Amino acid sequence: MTFDTSEHSHRRLNPLTGEWVQVSPHRSKRPWQGQQEKTETESIPAFDPTCYLCPGNKRSNGEYNPAYTGPFAFTNDFSAIIADGPDGTINDGLLQAKTEKGICRVICFSPRHDLTIPELDVSDINAVVALWQQEYITLGKEPFVNYVQIFENKGAVMGCSNPHPHGQIWSQESVPVEPLKKQVHQKAYFDKHGRTLLSDYLQQEFKAQQRIVLENEHFVVLVPFWATWPFETMIVPNRAMAAITDMTAAESQAFADAYKRITTRYDNLFSISFPYSAGIHQAPTDGVPHPEWHWHMVFYPPLLRSATVKKFMVGYEMLANPQRDITPESSAERLRALSDVHYKNVK
């Protein structure tokens, strides 16, 4: 018997984090009698007078949103991390703690209550990207902000508490656990090879042609070799860049195009508004150059078998090791076969 990744249980290394993922190719054949998710209702109005994110409406803190017409950013009314507060540490044997300052922002993608990213025009998505760039610069300039995490929780199953399409930005003093791992491994690679880890990885993927979902002039969307979530993907710029603010106008446009196309394919996979957590990993804003960083956007969607059966990252995965039930190659194949035209626009 020879090792066949589509047949035999194996582990794969994520070179960005240094951690292994367990791959169990045939496990999704087991019968499912467990929890089924609700599919969300599709009759969403363009404007909802009770939505605290729609233009002109009252938010939960009593303030009124402006009558905004493009993407709109404001400071989270229930920020997990705030800019004011004392500085302090606890340094008592095995009890170690320190205060953490930061700024949490909310980004409404557009005034439209009913349009998610794949349903927006590329130019509207480009406006979101421009706002992200502006926020990354403004937040990063705060002396106490060393890292800026841009992300979106899409869908109730991903803990999204308001259906108005929006993302968040949490910025803070410390570099959080996940980007810190990626920083360490990208730095070691760059110091050794003089090229970014992801530049070399892209070369391998262009050669393999097994995990690439789609491409345009400046970006590749692929299911990484080490993907953990069933339909996990990443958008990677061809050119090594530390942050989204390094993009040219043409690259920003191409990024918006790639972002629209992968999210459209996600919706098309099960003909629903596809839930995920997504976000951008990029260089810390600590005032130091980061030539090792090759920024990228990751998508972690929970669904596995259908619109209603998700992958549970529970017992074994929480206590021992991330584990997936289908191969990254088979997921890439399915996503590659889908159309760039949103299912709602197919007559």
Next chain:
Amino acid sequence: MTFDTSEHSHRRLNPLTGEWVQVSPHRSKRPWQGQQEKTETESIPAFDPTCYLCPGNKRSNGEYNPAYTGPFAFTNDFSAIIADGPDGTINDGLLQAKTEKGICRVICFSPRHDLTIPELDVSDINAVVALWQQEYITLGKEPFVNYVQIFENKGAVMGCSNPHPHGQIWSQESVPVEPLKKQVHQKAYFDKHGRTLLSDYLQQEFKAQQRIVLENEHFVVLVPFWATWPFETMIVPNRAMAAITDMTAAESQAFADAYKRITTRYDNLFSISFPYSAGIHQAPTDGVPHPEWHWHMVFYPPLLRSATVKKFMVGYEMLANPQRDITPESSAERLRALSDVHYKNVK
């Protein structure tokens, strides 16, 4: 202003894993308009003829369960990792993989379809502990098994696909990511201090008296200083032991008592069968002595505010850093105030 852990956002170090958790004390005050979980129906029969785990019934692979009367273990019909298969590696630049062998077992806690751990007698729980010990020994003796992960996914919200109370054991060649972190940090601590990390930690907790939920002669149940899930706890033996097989009979009995009491309090918290993933972290079965290991059982329950509102570990948590919305001290206080008598037994 001075740093008050119950007021100000901060980070805490988990010395077992070396990773930080973000604590945002006041964030659970935000309004919740997001997903609500179903509470599970409570009318469960003692025997279910359609259940593939009940005694005497047919399993999905066509085999029949024996008419078992105590806890019952068998090899998973849909094992993620199996004992047979080739040995192989992929070593191609940034693509790194290796085959993984192992054995996956299912443990029915008792013949009763309707009785979860907190509803069993201490002696019946002790029988489960004895079976775990036996499985740890048998699996650990396999030359290709270097780590044995005992765990339970309890409740549909935790991906449990069959309501018959049961746990699982996945044993394998590699030490998985999470226990490996704990191994590294416990070893460094033991090499430096000549005592296990958790022995010293328990001393600090006995002194602080803030996070201990309950105790008996041989065990402590506490919300660790670095807890991530809202009502996360751990059961820790007073005496440093590498594995559950090192327990005396009196210690096994005391462990069963502690296990029953913490799970009873969990059920009492919201008067429901409380969901969680739980399991035991202990020494690898790699044939090497592990004096640094101090085994313990962890509970990761998802619920936050009520029986229907859970904590979503999503965008920020998946992409950046684990984050909690209430302090470990307030969770410990709530669990400490609860009764050891199961709510179903209160007249």
